[in-house]
Amino acid sequence: MTATVEENTxxxxxxxxxxxxxxRIERYNPEVDDAPHFEDYRVTVHGTDRVLDALHQIKWDxxxxxxxxxxxxxxxxxxxxxRINGKNRxxxxxxxxDVNPGKPITVEPIKGLPVEKDLIVDxxxxxxxxxxxxxxxxxTGNEPTRERLQxxxxxxxxxxxxxxxxxxxxxxxxxxxxxxxxxxxxxxxxGAHRFIFDSRDDxxxxxxxxxxxxxxxxxxxTTFNCTDACPRGIQVTKAIQEVKRALLTNKF
Amino acid sequence: xxxxKYDVVIVGAGGAGMRAALESxxxxxxxxxxKLYPTRSHTGAAQGGMCAALANVEEDNWEWHTFDxxxxxxxLVDQDAAEVMCRxxxxxxxxxxxxGLPFNRTPEGKIDQRRFGGHTRNHGEAAVRRSCFAADRxxxxxxxxxxxxxxxxxxxxxxEFYVLDLLLxxxxxxxxxxxxxxxxxxxxxxxxxxxxxxxxxxxxxTGKVFKTTSNAHTLTGDGMGVVFxxxxxxxxxxxxxxxxxxLAGLGILLSEAARGEGGILRNADGERFMERxxxxxxxxxPRDIVARSMAxxxxxxRGAGPNKDYVLLDLTHLEPAHIDAxxxxxxxxxxxxxxxxxYTEPVPVYPTAHYAMGGVPTNVEAEVLRNNTDVVPGxxxxxxxxxxxxxxxxxxxxxxxxxxxxxxRRAGIAAAEYAATADWVDLPEAxxxxxxxxVESIRSRSTGERVADLRRELxxxxxxxxxxxxxxxxxxxxxxxxxxxxxxxANVVVQDKGKRYNTDLLEAVELGFLIELAEVITLGALARKxxxxxxxxxxxxxxxxxxxxxxxxxxxxxVTEVDNGPRFADEVRLDYKPVxxxxxxxxxxxx
Numbered sequence: 001m002t003a004t005v006e007e008n009t010x011x012x013x014x015x016x017x018x019x020x021x022x023x024r025i026e027r028y029n030p031e032v033d034d035a036p037h038f039e040d041y042r043v044t045v046h047g048t049d050r051v052l053d054a055l056h057q058i059k060w061d062x063x064x065x066x067x068x069x070x071x072x073x074x075x076x077x078x079x080x081x082x083r084i085n086g087k088n089r090x091x092x093x094x095x096x097x098d099v100n101p102g103k104p105i106t107v108e109p110i111k112g113l114p115v116e117k118d119l120i121v122d123x124x125x126x127x128x129x130x131x132x133x134x135x136x137x138x139x140t141g142n143e144p145t146r147e148r149l150q151x152x153x154x155x156x157x158x159x160x161x162x163x164x165x166x167x168x169x170x171x172x173x174x175x176x177x178x179x180x181x182x183x184x185x186x187x188x189x190x191g192a193h194r195f196i197f198d199s200r201d202d203x204x205x206x207x208x209x210x211x212x213x214x215x216x217x218x219x220x221x222t223t224f225n226c227t228d229a230c231p232r233g234i235q236v237t238k239a240i241q242e243v244k245r246a247l248l249t250n251k252f
Numbered sequence: 253x254x255x256x257k258y259d260v261v262i263v264g265a266g267g268a269g270m271r272a273a274l275e276s277x278x279x280x281x282x283x284x285x286x287k288l289y290p291t292r293s294h295t296g297a298a299q300g301g302m303c304a305a306l307a308n309v310e311e312d313n314w315e316w317h318t319f320d321x322x323x324x325x326x327x328l329v330d331q332d333a334a335e336v337m338c339r340x341x342x343x344x345x346x347x348x349x350x351x352g353l354p355f356n357r358t359p360e361g362k363i364d365q366r367r368f369g370g371h372t373r374n375h376g377e378a379a380v381r382r383s384c385f386a387a388d389r390x391x392x393x394x395x396x397x398x399x400x401x402x403x404x405x406x407x408x409x410x411x412e413f414y415v416l417d418l419l420l421x422x423x424x425x426x427x428x429x430x431x432x433x434x435x436x437x438x439x440x441x442x443x444x445x446x447x448x449x450x451x452x453x454x455x456x457x458t459g460k461v462f463k464t465t466s467n468a469h470t471l472t473g474d475g476m477g478v479v480f481x482x483x484x485x486x487x488x489x490x491x492x493x494x495x496x497x498x499l500a501g502l503g504i505l506l507s508e509a510a511r512g513e514g515g516i517l518r519n520a521d522g523e524r525f526m527e528r529x530x531x532x533x534x535x536x537x538p539r540d541i542v543a544r545s546m547a548x549x550x551x552x553x554r555g556a557g558p559n560k561d562y563v564l565l566d567l568t569h570l571e572p573a574h575i576d577a578x579x580x581x582x583x584x585x586x587x588x589x590x591x592x593x594x595y596t597e598p599v600p601v602y603p604t605a606h607y608a609m610g611g612v613p614t615n616v617e618a619e620v621l622r623n624n625t626d627v628v629p630g631x632x633x634x635x636x637x638x639x640x641x642x643x644x645x646x647x648x649x650x651x652x653x654x655x656x657x658x659x660x661r662r663a664g665i666a667a668a669e670y671a672a673t674a675d676w677v678d679l680p681e682a683x684x685x686x687x688x689x690x691v692e693s694i695r696s697r698s699t700g701e702r703v704a705d706l707r708r709e710l711x712x713x714x715x716x717x718x719x720x721x722x723x724x725x726x727x728x729x730x731x732x733x734x735x736x737x738x739x740x741x742a743n744v745v746v747q748d749k750g751k752r753y754n755t756d757l758l759e760a761v762e763l764g765f766l767i768e769l770a771e772v773i774t775l776g777a778l779a780r781k782x783x784x785x786x787x788x789x790x791x792x793x794x795x796x797x798x799x800x801x802x803x804x805x806x807x808x809x810x811v812t813e814v815d816n817g818p819r820f821a822d823e824v825r826l827d828y829k830p831v832x833x834x835x836x837x838x839x840x841x842x843x
Binding site for chain 2: 029030031032048050059060061063064065067068069070071072073074075076077078079093095116117118120123127131134135136137143146147148149150151152155158159162163164165166195198200201
């Protein structure tokens with residue numbers, strides 16, 4: 001099937017054209033299905049519609065049983081990471097017009113985590129890896145009465161990794177993680193990086209010890225899938241390299 | 253069905269819920285129930301900052317902050333509560349910094365501060381730098397920091413547990429006491445009873461009653477609805493904030509920080525029109541005034557775009573480096589969703605439904621009120637679900653992030669201290685009955701109307717009739733539609749009949765709350781024959797302190813049954829509660 005861009009002749013100048021598109025969605029409900037299978041849905045979308053809008057159209061007007069997670073719908077809550085045309089993206093941050101709508105758009109659950117139903121996966125192993133790297137400020141000594149001081153340069157040092165929204169797009173794009181579910185994965189390393197390089201923190205040695213594990217940073221093969229997948233534009237591979245370097249040089 | 257027992261159960265894991273959990277879980281056995289995962293909560297979408305009179309960059313004090321909050325709320329604020337919030341704001345920010353929140357810094361390394369709408373020095377003289385921030389992702393940082401500290405402290409979460417009922421048990425003295433909540437586990441469809449001495453509601457707002465909204469799909473007023481169905485009041489529901497700068501046509505929020513950093517609103521002629529409406533602080537007037545001014549520009553034909561239906565947020569005079577440092581996310585939203593480059597092009601914006609000033613009435617200890625004076629023992633609420641009232645008829649920007657931290661903390665402490673000494677209250681008979689009836693009647697229905705069709709009609713009538721401009725005629729039209737939707741809701745059908753992750757069923761349940769809350773909002777607005785803050789009546793344009801400087805309290809007898817939709821024994825009844833005035837007598841509100 002092909003999408004046809006229909007120029008609405010009555011549209012006012014500047015109005016956004018609508019077009020038809022096919023979504024090929026992986027469906028799986030263990031209550032009734034033996035195995036995952038693909039189903040096609042045809043929807044009419046606007047030029048500004050996101051893949052999430054198309055999924056909602058299907059759920060609301062065609063098949064209410066289609067199941068996926070979503071909340072904020074503008075890329076800050078991290079609920080709707082999925083594989084769209086084979087790449088991990090947030091459905092709410094991906095415009096339909098940008099993912100080659102001339103052909104059916106494939107939508108699958110993110111890889112490497114157990115599928116619970118349709119596009120919903122079990123996030124627990126992912127969050128467990130995050131919790132395991134001590135993703136919180138560790139301090140020693142007496143607390144000041146006011147705020148701790150931190151220079152603008154020191155604040156900037158770890159800015160990139162503070163942007164993480166725990167959507168799992170990076171971890172579930174990583175071939176090492178697909179093959180070895182024990183690997184902490186890129187997100188947990190990003191979560192550790194955010195504190196290792198925070199000048200206020202005293203827990204870096206413990207965190208680095210955790211990541212020095214055989215399932216830690218050394219499993220990374222610098223494929224850069226994680227960096228490509230991150231919807232927040234975090235330099236994930238770079239962050240992992242910085243953690244590796246910190247382990248080698250003991251400087252952070 | 254499973255039964256659990258905790259001293260304190262917190263419902264909701266956004267900023268207020270997790271801030272409460274950090275206090276409660278160190279004192280007594282605590283569980284946090286959320287229909288999402290904690291980090292998905294909408295606190296994370298807040299952008300601009302959290303005000304506190306730290307005076308890090310210029311002279312400031314919490315009394316000025318209190319005055320701004322009271323005036324910003326058009327004098328419907330309970331001033332004792334505003335004093336508590338603005339005084340405790342300073343510690344609330346310092347606490348977050350100590351928990352690890354990465355605030356932007358001044359050259360001296362202190363927490364940096366910037367200007368924000370309605371926040372002024374010395375009672376309105378000029379804009380003041382009071383908002384503590386982390387770029388334009390302050391809410392994200394607050395949510396992450398609180399979650400990180402919950403991990404550190406080992407807080408117990410029940411993720412994707414949707415609380416659908418509050419359990420109250422009649423005491424020997426005739427007073428109802430809190431005995432727990434009933435939750436629906438999304439993964440399995442199983443019903444769980446949580447017996448608790450204290451329950452804290454921190455479930456957020458109800459923006460999805462409107463079509464154009466900055467709110468998440470999941471903000472469907474569940475907490476307000478659950479409490480209301482149990483016969484407890486809702487306060488000031490007619491006051492809804494429309495944030496001026498939603499991305500046109502989409503409603504996605506662009507922070508007021510854009511204007512705090514120097515952004516300017518312009519009409520189709522390029523005119524900086526806020527100079528006409530608020531000559532002193534212009535684009536940094538409170539949100540109700542800016543939103544109304546924008547809507548008025550469009551109504552009078554000065555809107556931009558092919559349909560002249562939006563105005564423009566101009567950042568083109570700001571340095572790209574400054575935009576990248578202070579407003580990275582919102583400028584990316586403009587690029588991603590509208591294909592507009594804010595360095596060089598103005599961004600199309602229009603008001604978007606943003607925040608419920610009203611909610612479950614509480615006192616400053618976050619205890620829930622069952623009438624104007626008496627509390628429900630063991631029941632607490634904090635954050636957007638609650639109405640303390642620190643926001644009155646219009647919340648100032650940044651005061652919501654402040655509210656969740658100050659009153660979330662207070663709710664956690666109060667709930668834990670109550671639970672530490674109170675006796676267990678027996679569960680009522682068949683505690684699951686209401687929830688089972690509600691869920692099964694929807695699931696088992698084989699024919700009927702689609703959830704999405706009803707929801708669209710509701711949201712469209714609310715946008716058309718109960719938005720920035722309201723009249724008696726428009727609201728009566730909305731009530732007509734709502735009445736019809738109530739009947740049709742009794743016949744709503746879902747296609748998914750399964751137990752596992754049945755989000756179809758979840759949306760049907762949410763719609764029930766939305767319809768009931770839309771009715772309360774509209775009835776309150778219809779009865780309030782004046783204009784105040786976020787509530788603007790074209791047929792009553794002036795504020796009327798003689799008749800309406802009072803809080804609306806909406807009541808309804810408890811739900812009697814839920815088969816074929818919730819059935820109430822009576823209609824919504826409106827009553828009023830006096831406003832607490834401590835130091836500021838009402839004045840004309842000019843900026």
